Amino acid sequence: MSGVSDSCFINKLDHYLQLTEREKLDLLVLEESPQVYEAGTVLYAEDKDEADALYIVQSGRLHASTVLADGGRALLKLHFAGDIVGTSNIPFTTAISTVTVVREARLCRFPRSSLTTLFEVHPRLAALFYSVGMLENVSLTDRLRSIGRTDGLSRIGSLLLEITSRLRVTNKDFGNEVELHMTQADIGDAVGLTHVHVNRMLRELADQGLIERTGSTVTILDEDRLREVAHFTERYHRIETDWFPAAKE
Amino acid sequence: MSGVSDSCFINKLDHYLQLTEREKLDLLVLEESPQVYEAGTVLYAEDKDEADALYIVQSGRLHASTVLADGGRALLKLHFAGDIVGTSNIPFTTAISTVTVVREARLCRFPRSSLTTLFEVHPRLAALFYSVGMLENVSLTDRLRSIGRTDGLSRIGSLLLEITSRLRVTNKDFGNEVELHMTQADIGDAVGLTHVHVNRMLRELADQGLIERTGSTVTILDEDRLREVAHFTERYHRIETDWFPAAKE
DNA sequence: CGAACCTTTGAAGTGACTCAATGCGTGTGG
DNA sequence: CCACACGCATTGAGTCACTTCAAAGGTTCG
Numbered sequence: 001m002s003g004v005s006d007s008c009f010i011n012k013l014d015h016y017l018q019l020t021e022r023e024k025l026d027l028l029v030l031e032e033s034p035q036v037y038e039a040g041t042v043l044y045a046e047d048k049d050e051a052d053a054l055y056i057v058q059s060g061r062l063h064a065s066t067v068l069a070d071g072g073r074a075l076l077k078l079h080f081a082g083d084i085v086g087t088s089n090i091p092f093t094t095a096i097s098t099v100t101v102v103r104e105a106r107l108c109r110f111p112r113s114s115l116t117t118l119f120e121v122h123p124r125l126a127a128l129f130y131s132v133g134m135l136e137n138v139s140l141t142d143r144l145r146s147i148g149r150t151d152g153l154s155r156i157g158s159l160l161l162e163i164t165s166r167l168r169v170t171n172k173d174f175g176n177e178v179e180l181h182m183t184q185a186d187i188g189d190a191v192g193l194t195h196v197h198v199n200r201m202l203r204e205l206a207d208q209g210l211i212e213r214t215g216s217t218v219t220i221l222d223e224d225r226l227r228e229v230a231h232f233t234e235r236y237h238r239i240e241t242d243w244f245p246a247a248k249e
Numbered sequence: 250m251s252g253v254s255d256s257c258f259i260n261k262l263d264h265y266l267q268l269t270e271r272e273k274l275d276l277l278v279l280e281e282s283p284q285v286y287e288a289g290t291v292l293y294a295e296d297k298d299e300a301d302a303l304y305i306v307q308s309g310r311l312h313a314s315t316v317l318a319d320g321g322r323a324l325l326k327l328h329f330a331g332d333i334v335g336t337s338n339i340p341f342t343t344a345i346s347t348v349t350v351v352r353e354a355r356l357c358r359f360p361r362s363s364l365t366t367l368f369e370v371h372p373r374l375a376a377l378f379y380s381v382g383m384l385e386n387v388s389l390t391d392r393l394r395s396i397g398r399t400d401g402l403s404r405i406g407s408l409l410l411e412i413t414s415r416l417r418v419t420n421k422d423f424g425n426e427v428e429l430h431m432t433q434a435d436i437g438d439a440v441g442l443t444h445v446h447v448n449r450m451l452r453e454l455a456d457q458g459l460i461e462r463t464g465s466t467v468t469i470l471d472e473d474r475l476r477e478v479a480h481f482t483e484r485y486h487r488i489e490t491d492w493f494p495a496a497k498e
Numbered sequence: 499c500g501a502a503c504c505t506t507t508g509a510a511g512t513g514a515c516t517c518a519a520t521g522c523g524t525g526t527g528g
Numbered sequence: 529c530c531a532c533a534c535g536c537a538t539t540g541a542g543t544c545a546c547t548t549c550a551a552a553g554g555t556t557c558g
Binding site for chain 1: 516
Binding site: 064066068069072074076077087088089090091092093096097112113115116119120123124126127129130131132133134135136137138140141143144145147148149150189191192231235239240242243244245 | 313315317318321323325326336337338339340341342345346361362364365368369372373375376378379380381382383384385386387389390392393394396397398399438440441480484488489491492493494
């Protein structure tokens with residue numbers, strides 16, 4: 001039987017909120033044991049698969065994408081350790097985007113039925129789910145602003161900063177060296193540019209001394225200046241928990 | 250004292266879910282009586298005002314915007330009757346966008362503390378709030394795709410269809426004539442184009458016989474073809490409620 | 499009747515795209 | 529162990545969607 005340390009939730013939820021023993025134990029029952037998914041695995045496919053569960057990321061990388069009419073692709077979300085994947089399917093029966101494992105990941109499946117119990121028994125955890133979902137909402141509006149209203153250089157800078165920023169949530173001693181696990185075409189699909197232009201903008205960022213590149217690893221050399229270029233606002237430090245219902249002991 | 254018909258929730262929540270008497274009564278206590286806000290009113294300002302309440306829209310129009318480094322503006326969300334405004338502030342203490350009343354609106358304030366009670370006492374309604382929030386996330390990813398990966402004509406078409414689609418949620422007998430309540434500059438800020446180009450794309454849509462314009466009212470002449478041009482997917486019909494906890498009678 | 503705001507149109511400039519070719523690294527089958 | 533294929537990064541050149549700048553026409557309102 002799996003111990004508490006095997007839970008997919010402990011990392012991130014515990015970061016935002018000190019979970020009680022009762023909460024931890026109940027979560028262990030509600031979520032399934034972590035399973036390993038290799039890179040390339042499709043968790044569910046847009047407009048095709050039933051979306052009857054969330055997945056909590058213990059480690060690894062995933063992304064949500066959608067196919068365009070012209071055969072192109074858009075990357076809608078990036079998912080890191082601690083993220084809850086699949087929340088936007090909650091109001092639907094069929095998956096509204098395709099979720100792909102980008103880098104070998106350990107995931108806990110969290111069936112819809114567990115969500116029912118969670119909301120019934122643990123209002124405080126339900127509030128936390130709600131907050132985390134709204135955090136995703138904010139991340140989306142930030143990208144909307146970046147993609148809709150800034151040039152290529154800013155968009156790429158913004159993406160780099162968002163990735164580092166989110167990795168730091170679960171990894172405090174994270175430096176300024178990021179392995180992107182994305183091709184330049186992926187980056188383009190995420191920020192709304194072609195891979196050719198992504199290449200030129202990455203070079204430009206490097207030429208300006210803001211970043212350094214080695215393969216698909218990026219080192220941020222001047223984070224302050226990059227933040228200015230990208231008009232980036234940090235948002236993932238903490239969440240407001242004052243209004244949360246009391247925990248079940 | 251205000252009757253049930255005065256509640257800001259009945260319209261939309263009742264559309265998705267048959268509320269019980271107990272739920273309706275409790276909601277009436279939790280939400281404040283509707284108040285009228287005239288066009289131009291700023292509910293709260295980005296990075297400035299405390300965000301200690303949600304607002305439920307009974308009637309009228311609002312939008313959420315953010316100011317850019319270069320003085321520009323991005324419209325992040327449009328809010329219609331039945332919407333819950335301010336959810337993205339839930340994880341924060343300070344407002345993360347500016348919410349402005351676009352057209353005289355009747356709003357019910359829903360303080361954060363009411364949210365606490367809602368999650369404690371009415372898990373089913375909490376689930377509904379969660380679902381509605383996730384629906385907003387989906388709307389954002391749809392716009393992300395539209396803005397990041399399609400041309401001006403599609404973006405405008407997509408916006409027009411989203412507006413009509415969302416107005417239909419609370420107004421079944423809504424035709425194909427939409428009063429936008431947006432200037433062409435507003436539209437540009439919403440879809441990531443300049444007002445000049447918005448003008449040309451609107452003309453183009455009209456020239457192609459897809460729409461007809463009178464002032465800021467748009468009549469959709471060929472909705473099927475417009476959907477093709479815009480690559481639009483309808484999403485606001487209904488939400489999945491099977492997993493919701495049982496209602497408190 | 500003028501001011502303010504919005505829409506519309508023209509003309510020129512540019513950021514990003516498309517097309518195309520080259521190089522590079524890695525894995526694989528002969 | 530080499531040859532080749534394949535995916536990815538890089539670079540150049542030409543083109544285009546959208547921008548910027550500028551000005552004129554409409555509408556509303558005090």
